[in-house]
Every structure is written in C-alpha cells, then in structure tokens.
Amino acid sequence: MSLSERAAELDALDPLAGKRAEFDLDPELSYLDGNSLGAPPRVVAERVADVVRRQWGGRLIRSWGEGWWEAPERIGDRIAPLVGAAPGQLVVGDSTSVNLFKVLAAAVRLRPGRDEILVDGNTFPTDGYVAEGVAGLTGHTVRRVPAGELAGAVTERTAVALVNHVDYVTGALHDLPSITAALHRSGALAVWDLCHSVGAVPSYLDEAGVDLAVGCTYKFLNGGPGSPAFVYVARKWQDDFAQPLPGWAGHREPFAMSADYTGGQGITKVRTGTPDILSMLALDAALDVWETGTLAEVRRKALALGDFFLSCLDELVPGVRVLTPRDHARGNQISVAWPDAERATAALIDRGVIGDFRPPNVMRFGLAAMYTRYSDVLRAAEGLRELTR
Ligand SMILES: Cc1ncc(COP(=O)(O)O)c(C=O)c1O
Incomplete structure (x- = not known):
C-alpha cells in the first residue's frame, strides 16, 4: 500500500474526524503548528460575539456579578481534569511568564534556608529569565541542569526545580512522576511548566x-x-502560599476596598488584577470541544500521527535527523534538524504546510490530533522531500 493510500485509510478510520469538523480550518492547508497557536473551534466566534453584544453591551457592568468575577476559578476547574487535578487548585489569568514569577517566588518562601533554584537546562527562555529575576530578588542562585539529570542534581540546598513537561524544541517528554518524587526525596519542591503538554499529554498532578x-x-x-495562562497550586500548599504579587482581585474581600491585604481563600489568592474577560471567555468556549475521554483519544492519535510521520520521513527523506524521541517518550510534536531551517519552513508554508522554525536549525511539526489529518503529515514529509531535490 502506498503512503497516500495508507494516509487516506487512516483518515477514513479516524475516530477524531468528527472533532475536526468542530474547527474552522481551511481544508487546503495542512496546519501543523497547533503546538504554537491552536486553531479556533467554531463555537468561539459566536460565543465571543455574545459576550461582546449581550454580556458587555446589554448587561454592561452587571455582568461582573453574573459570572465574570468567578470566571478564573470556574475555567480553572474546567482545565483541571486535563491535568489530573481535583477542583479548586487551578486559576486562570495572566501570562505563563507572570505566573511563573508568582509560583517560583512563592516556592522559595516555602523552603527557607535553601538557596538554590534548579532550572531545566533546555527550558523555554522565559522560564530561565523569570527564575533569574526571582533569584535576583531573593538572593538565590540559579543552576541549569538537563531535565534528565535533575533527579541526580538536587541537593539539600535546592529549594525548588522548574521543569518543562515537554521540551519545546525537541518534543521530548520528561518523566513528571519520577522527577517530582526525586525532588521531594531531597526536600525540594517541583514546579512544572505544562505549556507543551496540556491538552496533548495527560498529566496526573495530584x-x-x-x-x-x-x-x-x-x-x-x-x-x-x-489567551490567559493557568496556575496550579496543590491544595497542600494553598494556606502557606505567599502571593508575591498581591492585588485586589486576590483579596479575601475585594470589594471591601481595604487598605490592608488579606489573601483570598484557597486558589483565589493567586489572582492579582482584573481578569481579561474577552480572552478568558474565548478560552471558556474553546474548552467545549473537550469531553470525557477526548484527551486519551487525542494522545493515542497524536502518537499514531507521529509514528506515521516518522515512517513517511524514513521512506521519503531517508537520513533526515529527527530530534524527537522515536519511542513514545515525546509530546505531540515531531522536530527535525534541517540546514537553513528558517528558509525551509517558509518554503513549506508557501506550499500550504504550516509548521514552524526554532533557532538554530529546527523545524517543528505540531500534531494537534483533534484536527490534524494523516494526509497533513504525509504532505509535510512530501514537502521536505521536494526541498532535498
Ligand atoms: C514552555 C513555555 N513556557 C512559557 C511560555 C511563555 O508563555 P507566555 O508568553 O504566556 O508568558 C511558552 C510560550 O510558548 C512556552 O512554550
């Protein structure tokens, strides 16, 4: 059977084909960049229009009392099952970078007497910058260690380690339970960056x-x-979590307008300022595509898409250097090293295959399994073959 026959057969049998129909996607495009910017579920445009016209335009300021104010915790609870968390431990708001600052600064305060922050050596840059920023304020030092070596690198000086669940360049999946356990054995706390795994790889945080x-x-x-990021604070730390960016939205009684700060109950104290309602309610609508069992199905298909992509590459572009683990210790992406990767990425985009480039020479192909077709990954491999000619 040819690769195109195989792709057509896999697409026809795909149990997630119905999900793709819930997205606004040009059928002519092969969109392989959902690991950078996900595609819009159809329901989002209509819901945002309702938020603007009816909730904002019609109800005006009354909407704050009709669900807007509680949206950060409510939407956090919608994301919670996707990361294996019981309700009441996630809140949505701010960017990942700002939230990293909050959790790292709080974490070092939870481990007094320890003067070191470990950071995953290949981390997305913002994590390293924020860790240095926190260290500069608190007098800690930052040590960068490859994620695979963190378990052996933690010492009694380590207050906290910041680790990416999935490496944003290579797509390697790090072993969250075993690294967390190793950190705990040495008395350090574990902070995980789930940017490249949430909605792709199940994590069982609790x-x-x-x-x-x-x-x-x-x-x-x-x-x-x-769209706003989320923070998870395990219930066991919520009482002692000292919010380093206290703001009125996280106050126990925000509308009392007290001059003194008292943090809110539970996860609420992680909030800082006014929630970004338009973005937040767009996210709320986008979460409608998740049903019980969808994440397991997404993960299963993304691994199958990756396996199929690898077999296409082996046949069409023999010798290509794949940076992503070929076994299933990977997130939902495949990365390859390519000479002049930036130009090659642009050339593929011109052919309707949208992936992305990361310096110095990496082409990334995201496998957002809700809407990515087997024929899309075949097209990417065919595009790469063209570039070698
Ligand atoms: C692993 C990782 N962490 C953090 C960020 C940055 O997040 P933000 O721009 O929301 O602060 C990204 C963005 O792509 C990321 O991939």
Missing part, C-alpha cells in the same frame, strides 16, 4: 504530588492568541 504548575492555553487548548 497523583504525582506535584507542588505547583503553570501552563498556557493558546496551544493545544485552542484558547486564542494571548
């Missing part, structure tokens, strides 16, 4: 005993450009 986590919602959760 079961693994994770302390704190952050993640963004504009990738595999399809929340829209710049």
